[in-house]
Amino acid sequence: MERIPTTQVSQHIGQRVRVQGWLHALRKLGGVTFVVVRDGWGTVQAVSEDETELTALSETAGLGAETVLALEGLVVAEAQAPGGVELRQLAVEVFTPVAETLPLPLNKRQIKASLPTLLDHAVVANRHPARRAVFRLAAGAMAGFRATLNGRGFTEIQTPKIVASATESGSNVFQLDYFGRPAYLAQSPQFYKQIMVGVFERVFEVGPVFRAEPHDTTRHVNEYVSLDVEFGFVANHFTVMALARDVIAGILETLQTGYAAELALLEARLPIVPAAIPHIHFAEAQELILQRHGVDVRGEPDLSPQDERWLGQWAQEEHGSDFLFVTGYPMVKRPFYTHPDPTRPGYSNSFDLLFRGVELITGGQRLHRYGEYLAALEQAGYPAAPFESYLEVFRYGMPPHGGFAIGLERLLMQLLDLPNLRLATLFPRDLNRVTP
RNA sequence: GGGCCCGUGGUGUAGUCGGCUAACAUACUGGCCUGUCAAGCCAGAGAUCGCGGGUUCGAGACCCGUCGGGCCCGCCA
Incomplete structure (x- = not known):
């Protein structure tokens, strides 16, 4: 399936799409898990209530933020989702697993780091x-x-x-x-x-x-x-x-x-x-x-x-x-x-x-x-x-x-x-x- | 170049009239949790407090040195 940018997901409601990017945030709430994927243009939320869909994310121990992956799913209009759409019925493919702790958090609204730290790690900080x-x-x-x-x-x-x-x-x-x-x-x-x-x-x-x-x-x-x-x-x-x-x-x-x-x-x-x-x-x-x-x-x-x-x-x-x-x-x-x-x-x-x-x-x-x-x-x-x-x-x-x-x-x-x-x-x- | 200030877990800070078993938040790991979106709750791991010397019964703290950094000014189509 051809990949689309996250910014175009909302134009494909009712269709299955494939997005590729970085694991921006992974929020497990028990029965439901939210996956936020960031690509070069924006972010999109995916949601799963079925853990087997996300085995690719859990089978490698300690797979963390910034893991590079592809995500396929059905685009659903959902008022509760950021941007009004989200992906469901997911299939995950991991390209580049990341297990290391980031030098500074990228998935908070603002980076909380001193200027020297920010600049020392600009190669990743600029992803924020x-x-x-x-x-x-x-x-x-x-x-x-x-x-x-x-x-x-x-x-x-x-x-x-x-x-x-x-x-x-x-x-x-x-x-x-x-x-x-x-x-x-x-x-x-x-x-x-x-x-x-x-x-x-x-x-x-x-x-x-x-x-x-x-x-x-x-x-x-x-x-x-x-x-x-x-x-x-x-x-x-x-x-x-x-x-x-x-x-x-x-x-x-x-x-x-x-x-x-x-x-x-x-x-x-x-x-x-x-x-x-x-x-x-x-x-x-x-x-x-x-x-x-x-x-x-x-x-x-x-x-x-x-x-x-x-x-x-x-x-x-x-x-x-x-x-x-x-x-x-x-x-x-x-x-x-x-x-x-x-x-x-x-x-x-x-x-x-x-x-x-x-x-x-x-x-x-x-x-x-x-x-x-x-x-x-x-x-x-x-x-x-x-x-x-x-x-x-x-x-x-x-x-x-x-x-x-x-x-x-x-x-x-x-x-x-x-x-x-x-x-x-x-x-x-x-x-x-x-x-x- | 001149002046002022700061170096404490990955990150941001607290602790500075010397009593520390180094605190808090966040990130990280594990657990719980069916609508999160800066998620929440519980638990855990993680710091020889920039480095070297000195004072002291005792130094993260005080003194000297050193290294690194920040701000203001100067310099600057």
């Missing part, structure tokens, strides 16, 4: 329905990202993660031994996505980025997924912000329509994306912090995490928005390719998008003329040589362009109100963790 839902939503966010941009004439690209030049901004990079020469793990697809604007005009990429910063916080890891966008013929960073708004809205819409079960399981508070997300200039934001909180951060070149939380509060109270664009970050804190604000010296045509008080997106308008790049590199004190092929593209005509990058795990962390970014990462890589 609540953990799994997080990563299904990650897939949904990537799908929504792609769908939104594909619908607007963008082309998906994959750029190299092994790169030759180390420095893009001040961020540290991981060095590799590349056949005896130094090479580096890409800290961003920035250069390549800009270059590809010359080819496709509108490009995006979903891929890993590597940061060798020894930071140790709840919202940083050393490898994460960056949802990158870059496109040509922008007026300024506001063109970029408008697209960023639509991309976020597209992602959330995809989650809402296609991932309702996961959102419900995790009790996600879906934000509403305003037609126009409120924005505030960096300098005004600092004034606002002084007025509202009496802390004078004027003159600081960047916003602190506390500043961002305050601004997030303000956006919520003043605009009823979970999102806030902060625009015009000082040039000194932005990478050399950032386009300056032509009307406000020292400030840039860049932005961050704060989501519930945490930086979610960084973006802006880039320089697009060769001469500007030479001047910017000199200003930043970088030699031009390592950037030679990057610079080449600007000698042969690049349009005004810009783009942004969304941190996938940041999006999930804020959307799901997770206390640590690592909980939105399948197998986190941080200061002291490279396994599993």
Whole structure:
């Protein structure tokens, strides 16, 4: 008999079906036994009042949770069953018996384990329905990202993660031994996505980025997924912000329509994306912090995490928005390719998008003329040589362009109100963790 | 890198003015139970309290060292 997913069992009432999966829970109540099977999509309950049906589960001593099996049975509508259906008149076939005690329980509503324990055993902990839902939503966010941009004439690209030049901004990079020469793990697809604007005009990429910063916080890891966008013929960073708004809205819409079960399981508070997300200039934001909180951060070149939380509060109270664009970050804190604000010296045509008080997106308008790049590199004190092929593209005509990058795990962390970014990462890589 | 904090059965915790035969929950094993769905009830097994040294009649607890981890800050397209 052909196997069906557990999520389709309810469409087969009155028929015998075969499901395959893991023994999620086995509840013996004396005369009646409940078997819950979990497969890659969901769970289904089976019930038996006849022990001989379940001999395959009892004949091997100590057969326990996570045993891999096939279960055939008659689909019956039953109001008392979770999901309204259950399997009866069972036949069990065991593929992979499991007798060992799990390192942490998977069949409770929530995993009760410390973060290190959870991550140490991520290979099994990620099977838990609540953990799994997080990563299904990650897939949904990537799908929504792609769908939104594909619908607007963008082309998906994959750029190299092994790169030759180390420095893009001040961020540290991981060095590799590349056949005896130094090479580096890409800290961003920035250069390549800009270059590809010359080819496709509108490009995006979903891929890993590597940061060798020894930071140790709840919202940083050393490898994460960056949802990158870059496109040509922008007026300024506001063109970029408008697209960023639509991309976020597209992602959330995809989650809402296609991932309702996961959102419900995790009790996600879906934000509403305003037609126009409120924005505030960096300098005004600092004034606002002084007025509202009496802390004078004027003159600081960047916003602190506390500043961002305050601004997030303000956006919520003043605009009823979970999102806030902060625009015009000082040039000194932005990478050399950032386009300056032509009307406000020292400030840039860049932005961050704060989501519930945490930086979610960084973006802006880039320089697009060769001469500007030479001047910017000199200003930043970088030699031009390592950037030679990057610079080449600007000698042969690049349009005004810009783009942004969304941190996938940041999006999930804020959307799901997770206390640590690592909980939105399948197998986190941080200061002291490279396994599993 | 700076500051603060934590290491106790598989897991999560209690025990911290030194008196422990190390407690509770959950997972696990066995028994009972005909509608469970975080099942329930009963019983059982499971911890030389991160490691090393010291103080003491006596250390899970106090002191020193060490290893591991967490949080905040910093650093960070």
